[in-house]
Amino acid sequence: MNFDFGVEEQQFIVDVRQFIAEQACHDDADDVMNPNRESDSILSDTPARKRFNKAMAQRGYMGMSWPEAYGGKAMPGIYEYLLNEELSRVGAPLIGKGVGCVGQTLIRHGSEKLKAEFLPQILKAEVEFALGYTEPSAGSDLASLKLKAERSGNGWLLNGQKMFTTSAHFADWYWLAARTDPQAKKHKGISLFLLPMNHPGITITPIETLGEHVTNQVFIDDVWVSDDYLVGECNNGWRYICEALDYERFTFYTFSPLEEKFNKLMQLIKNTDRDGVKLAEDPCIRRDMARLATELETAKMLQRRVIYVASKGEVPSIEAAECKLYSTELHQRLSQAAMNFLGEQGLLHKDDADAPMGGKWEWSYRATPLDTIGAGTTEIQKNIIARKKLELPLEY
């Protein structure tokens, strides 16, 4: 069986690599691209990365899968996946939430006013969004969210708290889920709003994570939002949130960081001596590497299945759960292997001049657990597989 990409897809990959090579010549390239950076910490939060996003927009990479009527190119979603693969291979910012979750939902459900206001800005990479779903007591069970939206004049008065909002500290707009009908069943009374992030009633407090990914708590106090900024129908937000997740199946999990990490580990064992012998000659390390190489192939196949099912227009929920479960844990195993091979040197932080490979492995060891939490924890992926694939009874 041949899982390679087609001719047009391969041409597109060449185009993206050419674009990246051009960008690598810019003075600010070190801030934009850093293959040693952990993937979860690549945010468009610096002037250099914002400039890079605008260059991507000029190249026509924003909204490729959007309908032509909204400035897109109606290209299959796989091109957005291929773009993100190449970007994450070099540690550059990805196309982001504006093109995916926000843009796709506005195109399908937004009012003409919201489309006219936001879609052109997204296509030009002039606007950043933060996604406000999770709350202190609503993460895995997101439909339990409580942030209150009460009717007030021609709009809504919002009060409550969000947790783990990535990008809140530099985003322009907040894509926020709130409870508009507390009497309705929990999946039914949720609505989506767009709020300007600089509203005086919004307070943002950073949360530092183990892996140096900055996320935030966000407090919403008496924030009034007009009906114009309600997305789609009132109380239909849960449907939009689920749909947006389906759209993002193409762009969720890039494989290249895993592959790059494995290649770097190969480089490490070939170039590192211990007691005058190369690590690559150590039988235990060779055995571990052979196992990891096989697991890498498995991760690649699981990921290609997600793309294959999505490209047929089906929702790959089981395939995506299997892929996320396996590849995020493999990321952790790779980092652990590198730490084991390096011994005490592996503990050196990236700020230490003696840290092997710029401290990549110690950082990776701290950062990879985050991927097993965001976008649905490992346990939730297992529940999906148990319920949908194995048809085991529902968890209680």
Ligand SMILES: Cc1cc2nc3c(=O)[nH]c(=O)nc-3n(C[C@H](O)[C@H](O)[C@H](O)COP(=O)(O)OP(=O)(O)OC[C@H]3O[C@@H](n4cnc5c(N)ncnc54)[C@H](O)[C@@H]3O)c2cc1C
């Ligand atoms: C780095 C990072 C960035 C994030 N960015 C964003 C963001 O931008 N916007 C946003 O809205 N959210 C964001 N999140 C939040 C993320 O989606 C949640 O952390 C995640 O959904 C888990 O929710 P929780 O933290 O409340 O944990 P909980 O849901 O409370 O889970 C706690 C533990 O219980 C387990 N558990 C829960 N339910 C079950 C069950 N039914 N069966 C078995 N085990 C279960 C979980 O697996 C976990 O181990 C981010 C999180 C991280 C770590």
